[in-house]
Amino acid sequence: xxxxxxxxxxxxxxxxxxxxxxxxxxxxxxxxxxxxxxxxxxxxxxxxxxxxxxxxxxxxxxxxxxxxxxxxxxxxxxxxxxxxxxxxxxxxxxxxxxxxxxxxxxxxxxxxxxxxxxxxxxxxxxxxxxxxxxxxxxxxxxxxxxxxxxxxxxxxxxxxxxxxxxxxxxxxxxxxxxxxxxxxxxxxxxxxxxxxxxxxxxxxxxxxxxxxxxxxxxxxxxxxxxxxxxxxxxxxxxxxxxxxxxxxxxxxxxxxxxxxxxxxxxxxxxxxxxxxxxxxxxxxxxxxxxxxxxxxxxxxxxxxxxxxxxxxxxxxxxxxxxxxxxxxxxxxxxxxxxxxxxxxxxxxxxxxxxxxxxxxxx
Amino acid sequence: xxxxxxxxxxxxxxxxxxxxxxxxxxxxxxxxxxxxxxxxxxxxxxxxxxxxxxxxxxxxxxxxxxxxxxxxxxxxxxxxxxxxxxxxxxxxxxxxxxxxxxxxxxxxxxxxxxxxxxxxxxxxxxxxxxxxxxxxxxxxxxxxxxxxxxxxxxxxxxxxxxxxxxxxxxxxxxxxxxxxxxxxxxxxxxxxxxxxxxxxxxxxxxxxxxxxxxxxxxxxxxxxxxxxxxxxxxxxxxxxxxxxxxxxxxxxxxxxxxxxxxxxxxxxxxxxxxxxxxxxxxxxxxxxxxxxxxxxxxxxxxxxxxxxxxx
Numbered sequence: 001x002x003x004x005x006x007x008x009x010x011x012x013x014x015x016x017x018x019x020x021x022x023x024x025x026x027x028x029x030x031x032x033x034x035x036x037x038x039x040x041x042x043x044x045x046x047x048x049x050x051x052x053x054x055x056x057x058x059x060x061x062x063x064x065x066x067x068x069x070x071x072x073x074x075x076x077x078x079x080x081x082x083x084x085x086x087x088x089x090x091x092x093x094x095x096x097x098x099x100x101x102x103x104x105x106x107x108x109x110x111x112x113x114x115x116x117x118x119x120x121x122x123x124x125x126x127x128x129x130x131x132x133x134x135x136x137x138x139x140x141x142x143x144x145x146x147x148x149x150x151x152x153x154x155x156x157x158x159x160x161x162x163x164x165x166x167x168x169x170x171x172x173x174x175x176x177x178x179x180x181x182x183x184x185x186x187x188x189x190x191x192x193x194x195x196x197x198x199x200x201x202x203x204x205x206x207x208x209x210x211x212x213x214x215x216x217x218x219x220x221x222x223x224x225x226x227x228x229x230x231x232x233x234x235x236x237x238x239x240x241x242x243x244x245x246x247x248x249x250x251x252x253x254x255x256x257x258x259x260x261x262x263x264x265x266x267x268x269x270x271x272x273x274x275x276x277x278x279x280x281x282x283x284x285x286x287x288x289x290x291x292x293x294x295x296x297x298x299x300x301x302x303x304x305x306x307x308x309x310x311x312x313x314x315x316x317x318x319x320x321x322x323x324x325x326x327x328x329x330x331x332x333x334x335x336x337x338x339x340x341x342x343x344x345x346x347x348x349x350x351x352x353x354x355x356x357x358x359x360x361x362x
Numbered sequence: 363x364x365x366x367x368x369x370x371x372x373x374x375x376x377x378x379x380x381x382x383x384x385x386x387x388x389x390x391x392x393x394x395x396x397x398x399x400x401x402x403x404x405x406x407x408x409x410x411x412x413x414x415x416x417x418x419x420x421x422x423x424x425x426x427x428x429x430x431x432x433x434x435x436x437x438x439x440x441x442x443x444x445x446x447x448x449x450x451x452x453x454x455x456x457x458x459x460x461x462x463x464x465x466x467x468x469x470x471x472x473x474x475x476x477x478x479x480x481x482x483x484x485x486x487x488x489x490x491x492x493x494x495x496x497x498x499x500x501x502x503x504x505x506x507x508x509x510x511x512x513x514x515x516x517x518x519x520x521x522x523x524x525x526x527x528x529x530x531x532x533x534x535x536x537x538x539x540x541x542x543x544x545x546x547x548x549x550x551x552x553x554x555x556x557x558x559x560x561x562x563x564x565x566x567x568x569x570x571x572x573x574x575x576x577x578x579x580x581x582x583x584x585x586x587x588x589x590x591x592x593x594x595x596x597x598x599x600x601x602x603x604x605x606x607x608x609x610x611x612x613x614x615x616x617x618x619x620x621x622x623x624x625x626x627x628x629x630x631x632x633x634x635x636x637x638x639x640x641x642x643x644x645x646x647x648x649x650x651x652x653x654x655x656x657x658x659x660x661x662x663x664x665x666x667x668x669x670x671x672x673x
Contacts, residue, residue: 074566077570079566079569079570100574102572103572103574104572106570106571106572107572109570110570110571111567111570113563113566113567114563115563118562118563118564119563119564119566119567120564121564121581121582121585121586122586122667122668122669123585123586123666123667123668124581125380132568132571132573132581133571136571136572136573136577137571137572166668166669168668168669179567182567186571
């Protein structure tokens with residue numbers, strides 16, 4: 001346990017040092033068509049995303065299927081060659097570095113994948129899977145490596161006797177633990193959890209999330225927690241970013257976002273969370289969005305959300321709202337939010353949508 | 363599965379070599395074990411056999427009278443498998459022929475496998491190479507085989523014979539001719555599998571660790587395309603033996619007096635009704651070899667897949 005235990009664990013979300021800074025990240029996938037395979041357009045999976053992640057905190061990234069959450073996570077790890085933007089991880093700018101030079105930076109940032117079945121090579125034993133990062137980046141002797149593998153297995157709660165087994169012999173939760181152990185092998189600072197619980201049984205989800213929190217406390221890890229499970233994000237995240245069609249529409253500390261969402265999309269998303277109490281459940285007014293998410297290959301003009309927004313005004317169809325800090329620590333990209341200090345219209349866009357809200361900035 | 367149990371159980375049993383698991387599973391596959399035993403017997407027959415049974419496979423009696431008396435003999439103690447139409451001992455010819463046939467089969471299979479896997483993996487893994495390499499494969503598939511072989515033999519027979527001696531020269535020529543004209547199926551199958559495999563999350567996970575492409579291929583891609591490679595390998599041996607005999611038959615392969623199983627088969631076909639044993643023996647030998655290789659391949663494929671292992 002020596003390695004793991006010596007890392008000093010700061011309180012969750014305590015330090016204000018930015019570990020990850022993402023600015024204007026764009027990830028466009030070209031579409032080729034026709035006989036000559038000419039480029040006819042691009043899927044704008046991630047289209048100008050900016051956020052910071054502070055050391056030791058958990059940033060939740062939520063949104064519906066296909067909004068670019070996973071692509072965003074993978075682009076930050078440079079598993080793709082990003083189209084544009086800047087990514088600074090632990091002081092190093094990595095957005096434009098060629099893949100070969102990234103190798104030395106890889107140990108700092110690791111990833112836990114969505115499907116624990118698919119993310120483990122079926123032909124490798126648990127020991128070989130967890131040992132793979134060690135083979136790549138360290139020169140440990142066989143004995144030291146085995147000791148480290150056992151240490152990691154202990155840390156994620158896997159019995160040491162499992163070391164010789166193959167992934168197919170495990171349950172989903174155990175497989176995800178193997179994936180987490182592999183991500184921890186190189187003592188990373190920053191881990192992207194790409195829907196780590198989406199493929200798991202509900203009874204196992206809590207175990208895995210608790211394990212992640214526990215490891216964060218012990219090792220001082222920083223997480224980007226990608227999920228579509230809003231209640232789980234509320235449980236684990238310190239701040240939450242909401243994505244819609246390749247853009248972050250709102251970013252705020254957890255409690256404020258859940259109690260008082262600014263963006264109409266966030267409101268719709270949160271109102272979809274089921275309420276366990278049937279008495280309250282009956283009274284909940286749901287914001288039900290009409291239509292489908294537009295194709296990221298052909299996003300609407302103006303605000304991306306304007307085609308489905310229940311409160312959209314004319315301006316929303318023309319001008320793309322800027323992602324701006326409206327209150328300390330709270331960011332939103334919506335024309336309808338206006339600062340209370342400027343004395344005009346409050347953020348209650350839903351109730352006053354019929355009047356034209358005055359612009360805060362023009 | 364308590365911690366205590368895990369501690370005592372595990373600290374004394376470090377991960378053992380995976381090949382032991384493979385061997386344990388292989389042993390349970392009856393067909394594969396039988397195939398392996400038969401294959402070993404055949405290999406012993408053709409490799410050690412000539413040391414024990416020292417008659418010359420390609421020498422006919424020099425006197426005409428001996429030749430006439432000694433030819434087409436039925437099995438006897440002096441000639442356990444009889445003699446052929448030139449009074450040569452058939453057992454010795456079977457041994458010498460098997461040696462060449464099996465060696466040609468294995469080498470040609472290995473060559474076509476290496477070529478096919480290399481091209482398939484490169485085309486599947488590196489998008490830039492996909493187009494050129496697959497068109498190259500199409501080109502080879504479209505080539506008419508016989509004229510190509512004819513040209514190869516015409517061009518290279520003399521030079522190879524001069525530099526390696528007549529037999530080794532022809533051997534190299536035959537092996538490379540068969541290998542170079544039979545890798546395309548393997549390449550296509552492997553490419554298809556690699557295309558699917560490289561999008562799997564464990565390849566992505568390896569990339570996120572910073573594993574370079576060559577090690578991703580050797581560690582994650584190759585072990586997982588082993589099954590189709592195995593299947594084409596076992597089929598490849600059979601194909602190579604048969605192609606070799608076809609080549610010999612056409613006079614493009616080994617010289618006529620040089621025995622191979624295919625050659626023996628073709629020599630005996632016109633006297634099939636008079637001396638059926640001379641067709642049956644090499645035929646059975648080829649079939650047994652192919653069949654046992656197939657079973658070994660089957661068992662090996664199962665044994666190499668941990669998901670099937672232990673069932």
